[in-house]
Amino acid sequence: MSGIHDMGGNLGLGAVDVRDDGVGFHHEWEARVFAINRLLLERGLYTLDEFRYAIERMEPERYLAASYYERWLHAIEVLLAEKGILS
Amino acid sequence: MSDHDHDHESSAALSNRVKTLVAQLEQRDLLTEAKLDATVETFLLKATPANGGRVVARAWVDAAFKQRLLDDASAAVAEIGIDMSHWAPVKLRAVENTDREHNVIVCTLCSCYPIALLGPSPAWYKSAEYRSRTVREPRAVLAEFGVALPPDVRINVWDSTSELRYIVVPRRPQASEGLSEAELAALVTRDGLVGTALL
Numbered sequence: 001m002s003g004i005h006d007m008g009g010n011l012g013l014g015a016v017d018v019r020d021d022g023v024g025f026h027h028e029w030e031a032r033v034f035a036i037n038r039l040l041l042e043r044g045l046y047t048l049d050e051f052r053y054a055i056e057r058m059e060p061e062r063y064l065a066a067s068y069y070e071r072w073l074h075a076i077e078v079l080l081a082e083k084g085i086l087s
Numbered sequence: 088m089s090d091h092d093h094d095h096e097s098s099a100a101l102s103n104r105v106k107t108l109v110a111q112l113e114q115r116d117l118l119t120e121a122k123l124d125a126t127v128e129t130f131l132l133k134a135t136p137a138n139g140g141r142v143v144a145r146a147w148v149d150a151a152f153k154q155r156l157l158d159d160a161s162a163a164v165a166e167i168g169i170d171m172s173h174w175a176p177v178k179l180r181a182v183e184n185t186d187r188e189h190n191v192i193v194c195t196l197c198s199c200y201p202i203a204l205l206g207p208s209p210a211w212y213k214s215a216e217y218r219s220r221t222v223r224e225p226r227a228v229l230a231e232f233g234v235a236l237p238p239d240v241r242i243n244v245w246d247s248t249s250e251l252r253y254i255v256v257p258r259r260p261q262a263s264e265g266l267s268e269a270e271l272a273a274l275v276t277r278d279g280l281v282g283t284a285l286l
Contacts, residue, residue, distance in 0.1 A: 008195030008246065010219035016211050016231050018283075024131070024207025029102040034207075035126035036108065039118050048249050052197055068198065068213045070101060077108065086111050 004060035030069040037076055046079045054078045138169050139204040139254055140275035142181075144268045147259045156181045160254065164204070171203050179204075182245060183256040184282070189236050190243045191229065191282030192253040193221040199247035201254050205277050212281065222246060232283040255282040 025031040041048060054075035058066070066074065080086040096104075112118045142164055146153035156163040160179040161171055171179050179201060182190040194200065198213040211217050221228045225242045229235075236242065245253040257279040263271060278284035 005196055007215055007218040008193075008222045010215070011223075013216045013219045016214060016216045016220070016228055018211050018232050020209040020211065022209075027098050027102065029098070029105040031127045031131070032105050032109065032123060035123050035130065036105075036112070036118065038126055038130070039122060040112075043117065045117070052249050055197060064215075068210075070096065073101065073104060073108070077104075080108075085115065085117070086108075 003056050004058070004063045005056045025069075033069045033073050033076070037072055040076065040080075045085060046083065050079060051075050134203050135206045136204070136275070136277035136280060137272065138164075139201075139277070139280040140272035141167060142169070142204065142254065143256055143275045143280070144272035146181075146256055147271055148268050153183075153256070156256070157183060169203060171201070177201075177249070178251045179254060180245075180251060181254050181256050182243065184258045186240070186258070188241045188243060189229075189282065190245060190253075190255045191221060191225055192245045192247060192255060193218060194247040195219070195222055196246075196248065199249050199252055201252040204254055205280055209277075229283065232278070234283065234285055255280055257282075257286045260286045 025034065037051065040046065041051070051072075052075075055063075055071045057078075058071065058074060062074075063071065077086075109118070109120065109123065113120065142156065145167060146156050152163065152166075155166070160181040161177075163181070164171060164179060171177055182192075184190055192200075194212075195218050198208060198218070200208040200212060202208065217228065222244050225244050226236070229242070247253055257275065259271070260274055263274065266274075274286055276284055276286065279286045
């Protein structure tokens with residue numbers, strides 16, 4: 001079964017907005033989410049596969065509404081809760 | 088706050104969510120503010136497209152290195168001191184543009200990207216439009232980036248995964264014979280390394 005994340009070949013999408021401001025992180029919290037994920041992966045609290053799958057399991061509407069690092073934050077929160085690390 | 092009573096959370100709300108998460112992780116000794124700051128700082132200093140530029144320039148001036156890069160890119164970039172694998176086991180593959188073939192990378196499933204070589208990815212790489220259309224109509228997508236290729240040039244689209252990521256080795260610009268390796272590296276752009284620009 002293909003999830004919302006599986007976007008290859010989807011029809012009906014418009015032109016790519018190729019503008020680029022050259023900024024990797026637009027908010028401080030985005031950089032922090034990036035770093036949190038890296039540190040937790042390094043500690044072996046979850047694997048990259050588990051992380052990716054936690055994003056893929058998001059509800060379609062929520063997935064589409066969320067920004068890139070918002071999806072990351074969601075995945076981290078879900079994995080830590082599922083593993084009983086955070087309540 | 089319920090997860091479902093909004094379409095899009097404000098950045099302030101997200102920032103608070105991150106603060107709460109960090110506080111909880113600190114309480115459990117899983118990380119510290121200092122370690123978090125250091126990780127961001129090191130990452131931003133180290134992960135830049137200049138790394139990809141170094142790899143490509145070396146390949147342009149050293150045919151044996153280029154062959155090693157095409158055979159086993161993870162090992163070849165390690166040779167010049169770039170570590171792709173220290174936080175997740177990621178394999179790198181380099182694909183070379185020629186006068187007959189052009190390569191472009193995408194990640195249709197998420198937004199996998201060789202961040203150590205290219206720095207944080209641009210918004211368009213993560214967009215639904217780029218992820219959906221690049222595999223179906225790469226020539227049209229490239230045209231939106233201002234890249235027009237002759238019709239007889241074959242376009243290879245490489246769909247990244249979390250385990251396997253790609254880097255494009257662009258064609259060496261014409262009239263670059265007299266340049267040093269460092270000068271050549273400076274000609275390499277991030278978009279050139281993704282395949283959405285020509286050099």
